[in-house]
Amino acid sequence: AFAANLNLPRRRSTIARDLARELSMSGRTILVDGDVYQPSLAQALAMEQETSAIVASFRALNAGERGYQLVERACAHIAGFHFLAGLNVGTRWRELPESIAEEFWPVLRQGWDWSVVDCAAPAERDDYSFQGQRDGVTLSLLSHADAVLLVGQPGAVGIRRLLDHYDRACELGIDVRIVINRARGDRTEITNLVKARGIAEILWVCENPGHMHAAVES
DSSP states (O other), X not given: OEEEEEESSGGGHHHXXXXXXXXXXXXXXXXXXXXXXXOOHHHHTTOOOSSOHHHHHHHHHHTTOOSTHHHHTTOEEETTEEEEXXXXXXXXXXXXXXXXXXXXXXXXXXXXXXXXXXXXXXXXXXXXXXXXXXXXXHHHHHHHOSEEEEEEOSXXXXXXXXXXXXXXXXXXXXXXXXXXXEEOSOOHHHHHHHXXXXXXXXXXXXXXXXXXXXXXXX
């Protein structure tokens, strides 16, 4: 199975990280940081990142190498799953061409039972760009994913952004599941608002800042 986590605020990478941990208990799992704007999973996993592992994998593919081992050797093994670190900085996005991404996702299917990829929310194609498509990797990922989680947070701004990205997913013909992170208090208003847009199900992740801070510090 192949899952994409459309990451709205940057902290939602926590969902991808924890999902990978849970899936690792039922099969061989890889977590990939595919965010081309604000990659942060290496920091979320308390890892020092000097080089971009995902770039190394793309380069190996571009050089003609095949087999999931080209990805595995660039991975760190942590918390029971493989982790492929993303870009050092988002400005290196040109090193992840969409044409190579199309070859990359099938490689993950070869080597792992579960693949979780954290990606940025923007998914627009710029037909006038001469520098490549910054969102090309995201668009490629979404076309290959078996399941897509669209993660947002409560509040007027968070829900507005979530619905905007939901509309974009519909334009692309992508079926997404809605996850509301940092949920607290009465959910009735948010539920009614979201369901009015034709969204039948919402997955809720409750806010527990004390537990979260303790986990980060441990």
